[in-house]
Amino acid sequence: MATLQEEVTKHIKKLVRPLKDESELRDVLKVKLTKKEFKLLNAWAEERSLEALKEKLNLDEERYGKLSIKLIKKLNQERIKQAMCL
Numbered sequence: 886m887a888t889l890q891e892e893v894t895k896h897i898k899k900l901v902r903p904l905k906d907e908s909e910l911r912d913v914l915k916v917k918l919t920k921k922e923f924k925l926l927n928a929w930a931e932e933r934s935l936e937a938l939k940e941k942l943n944l945d946e947e948r949y950g951k952l953s954i955k956l957i958k959k960l961n962q963e964r965i966k967q968a969m970c971l
Contacts, residue, residue: 892930903971904969910969
């Protein structure tokens with residue numbers, strides 16, 4: 886099972902500074918992301934089944950794809966990256 890830090894690092898294109906520790910990162914992401922985006926990122930980090938996740942979040946394939954893209958774009962926004970880094 887991956888950590889939230891590892892999962893965020895996978896999706897960020899350019900990370901200049903190290904990420905905050907796991908608990909601080911979780912707190913920042915709870916504020917910066919929507920509930921669904923945060924749950925999706927957590928599910929990716931915990932390597933949960935996509936089908937179970939889609940059912941839990943009430944997402945069809947298209948909405949899952951759009952949410953995933955929006956989440957990754959949001960993680961790459963400069964102000965959010967600054968909040969996540971030390």
